[in-house]
Amino acid sequence: MTWRNTIHTSKEESPNNLIHKSLKLLKRAAITTAALSAITFGSVYANDNTDLETVYHVYIGKEYFGAVTDKAAVEKAIEAKLDSEEEKFESIELELAEKLSIIPEQVFRAEGNNDSVIKQVTESVKAEAKAVSISFGGKPAVLVKDQQEAELALKKLKLKFVSEEELKELEEGTPDPAEDSKLLSVEISEQAQFEETKAAPGEILTADKAVDFLLKGTLEEKKYKVQEGDVLGSIAQKHELTSGKLLELNPGLNEDSLLQIDQEINVTAYKPLVQVTVEREQSAVEAIAYEKEVIEDSSLNKGDIKVKQEGQDGEKAITYLTKEENGIQVNRTVKEEKVTKEPVKYIVIKGTKVTPSRGSGSFVWPTNGGYVSSKVGQRWGHMHKGIDIARPDNLTIKSIDNGTVVSAGWDSGGYGNKVVIDHNNGYRSVYAHMSSISVSAGQTVSAGSSVGVMGQTGQSTGVHLHLEVYKNGSLVNPLTLY
Template sequence: MYRDRRLNLSIVNLLKAIMIILAIFMLIGFGASQTQVVYAQEDQALPTIYHIYLDDDYVGTIDDQSIVTNYIDERVEQVEQDADDGYTYGLKQELMFIPERVFNNQTNHDQILESLDEVIVIEVKATVLALGDQVVGYFANEDMVEQTLFDYKAKYVDEDILEQLEEQDTDEVELETGETKVLDVSLSEEVSLSGEVVAKDQLLSVEDGVELLEKGTLEELIHEVSEGDTLSSIAAAYDLTTETLLDLNDELDEDSLLQLEQELNVTDYVAFADVIVYEEELVEETISYQTEIEESEELYRGESETKQEGQDGEKEVHYAIERVNGEVSERETINEEIVKEAVDEIIVEGTKVIDSRGTGDFVWPAVGGYISSQYGPRWGSFHSGIDIARPSNRDILATDNGTVEKISYDANGYGHYIVINHNNGYKTLYAHLEQVDVSVGQTVPKGSKIGVMGTTGRSTGVHLHFEVSENGTTINPNHVLN
C-alpha cells in the first residue's frame, strides 16, 4: 500500500509540473503578442523612401518622386527647345520607383539628380508601325503613318478613289454598263500602332516608309531543285550571289551536284502586307454563236454550204473582283442578264460519195469561152490539146469524175497543171493555171472547180490548155466533149 501511495504522489507531482510549464508558455505567448502590437504601431510612423531604377539599372533613393519626375520633364523640355525640330521628345528608359519604409531617411536630392543627369537618355517619341507581327519602322507621329499607308495603297488605287472611300458609304453599288467601282481597299495584315522612344536617325519619312513597304523584308525560303537548275541560276533567281547561297547551305560547295527535288535554303524579299482591292464591274460580253452541222445527200462528201449565218449574242455580267497588288486573284459572277440571244450557224455538209470512175461523158472544162487553138499540127509542131480563151469567169472545171493523179509545174511548157485519172482509160490535163484548188489523191466530181485559169508557163495570154488521153494516147478533145 505504501508503494501505491508513493506512485500516486509521483503522478500528482508530474501533473503539477506539466500545468506549470503550460502556464509559462501561455505567459510567453501573451507577452509576444503584446510586443507585436507595439512594433506595428511604431512601423506606421516610419518614413518611406523610393529606390529609383532606369530599366534594370539602379540609380539611387529619393523620398519624393516628384523631384525626379519634374527634373526629367524639365530636361525633356530643354532638349525639345534646343533641338527645335518639331519632334516630341521623351525619356527612353523605363522609370520605376520601388518604395521602402526605413527608420532613418538619409537621401541626398542633389546627388540623385546628378546621377540621373549622367544616365538618362532623352530621344524622340515615335509612333511604331507594325503589320501583323512585323515591325515596319518608326515615324514621328501617327499622321505620317497614315500618309505612308495611304501612299502605299495609292500604288494600286487612284488617290481620288481612296479619298472618296474615306468619305462615303459604298454599301450600295449602282453601276452603268462598262463601269468599274472600287468598294474597299485594305491590307492583308492587321495594322497596329504603338509608342516608343527612339534615336532621331531611326525615324522614317513617308517616302522611306512607302519604299520599305514596297521592298518588303528578307525571309528564309525553300527552293526545290528542278531540271536545268544550277547554283548560279538559283542564286540569280533570288538576287543572291553564289557565295551567299553556299553560306546558307552548309552541305553544298562549288562542285556539288544538285539533285532533282533537292531543297535549298534561299532568301527573298517578302511584302510586309499586300494591298487588297475589292471592286465590282458591269460589263457587256459577247455570247459566241455555236455551229450546227447538218448532213445532206444532195451534196458530195467534202462539199458544204451555209444554211444559216451565225450571229453573236450579248449579255451584261456583274462581277465581284478581288485584286492583290494590282493582279486579279478572284473574279466571281454576281449576276448576268442576256441582252441579245445568239443565233447558231447551220452548215450543211454533203454525204454523197463521189464515184472516182468517170461516166465517159465529158463536160466543157471552163465557164464559157471559145477554142482559140485547135488540136493538131500548129506552127511546125503538133498541138496535143485545145486552148480555151475568154471565159465568163476563170474557174477551171473537172470534165468528168476522177482522181487527181498529178499536180506539177513546167516553166517552159504547161506552167501549173493538173492531171485527172478518170479510172476508165481516160485522163485529162489542165495547164497554164494561175491557182490550184485540189490535191493529189482527191476524188473530184464532174463539173467541180479544180483551179483558176491563168498564163503560167509558155503562154501567149490567159487561157486553158486542155488535153484528153485514152489509154495513154492523146486524142482530139472535141471528140469527147459535149
C-alpha cells in the same frame, strides 16, 4: 537645356567633410539613377580667410570621364554635337540618350584635363529623339517622329492600293454610281497601336519610308521546289539572292550539283509585316463566244465547205466581287450576271461525198457550150495534137472525167497555164492556154468539176481551150469520145 541646380551646405560640419560627403552622395546618385541634372555647389570656405577653387566631375549616365575646370566649355561642346546631329535629320529634335551630370567640387587647388575630357565626352555622347512606335498585333513594326506622321503612314499604306478619290468616297459614303469599279472596303490586316517612345534618329522613318518598310517586310526562310528547266543561278535570281548566298543556305549543294524535279531548296524571301485587304465590286461587259455547228451534206464533195450562217458573239453584263491582298487578287466571285445580247450560231455545211479518182470512161464536154475552132491534125506545117474550143457560154473549164491532177502550172513549151489529169484508167487529159488554174497537183477531181478559166496564155491566137487526150500514152482525138 537646364544644367544647374544648387545644394547648400550646413554650418555644423567642417567645410572639407561637407565637401567630400556631398560629392560621395552625388556620385552614388549618378550611378544609381543615371539621371542627374547638372549641379553647382555654392561657395564654401575652409575658414574666413581661405578661398576654395571649383572643379567639375563629368558623367554620362554611370560612366565617369574626368574633371574639368570649365563647365561651360563642356555644355557648349554637347550643344554643338546635338546641333550637328539635328542637321542630319529633318524636323527631328534631339536630346541626350543618357543624362549628362556635371558635379562640382570645391578644392584648394583646381586641376582638370579640359580638352581630353571634352573630346571623350563629345565622342561618347549619343543622341535620341521622341518618336512614336507603330505596332501590329502587339509587335512593334516601325518608328516615326510623332502620331501625326504615324496616322499619315497608315493612310499612305492604304493609298498604295486604292486611289485618293476612292478612299474619300468610301469614308464619306458617296461612291460614283457611274464607275465600273466601286470600293467596298480597305483594311489593314491587324489593328495598329501607337506608343510614344525614344529612339536613335536613324531609326525614325518618314511616312513614305515607313510604308515601304512595312510592305517589304523582313526576310524569312522558306522552301522552293525545283521545276523543269531550273538551275541554281535561275533559282537565286528568282529569289533575289546571289548564287553564293543560295549555296550558303544549302550546305549539301555545290555549283556542280544536279538538281531533280520537286527537290526542295532552302531560299529566303521577304514577308510583308502587314497585309492591306481591298474588296471591290466591279462591273464589266464580256463577250459570249458563239457556238459552231457543222451540217454534213452528202451532195457536196468531201472537203467542200459552205457557210450557211456567219457567227456573232453575244454580250453579258456581269458584276464581280473581288478581294486583293497587297495588290494581288486572291478571290473573285460572280455577284450578278445578265445576258444583254444573244450570240448567233456559226453554221457551216460540210460535204461528205467521196469523189472517185478513177474515171468512169464516160466523158463530159470540157466547156459550157462553144464550138471546135481547130481539130487534131496537120496545121501550119505542124501536128496539132488536140482540139481548140472557143466562144463558150462562160469561160469555166471542166474535167472531162474523174481523176487525179498530175500537174498544174505554167508550161514553158507554149501551152501557157496548163493542167494535166490522170483518170487512172489509161486515159490522161491536158488543158492549156488557161488564164487561171483552180486545182493543184495531187488533188482528186470529179467529172464536170472546175479546173480553171479559159484564156490565151502561151502561144495562142485568141481566147480558147486547147484539149488533148491520151490513152495508154497514145494520142487520141477527143472528138471520138463523144
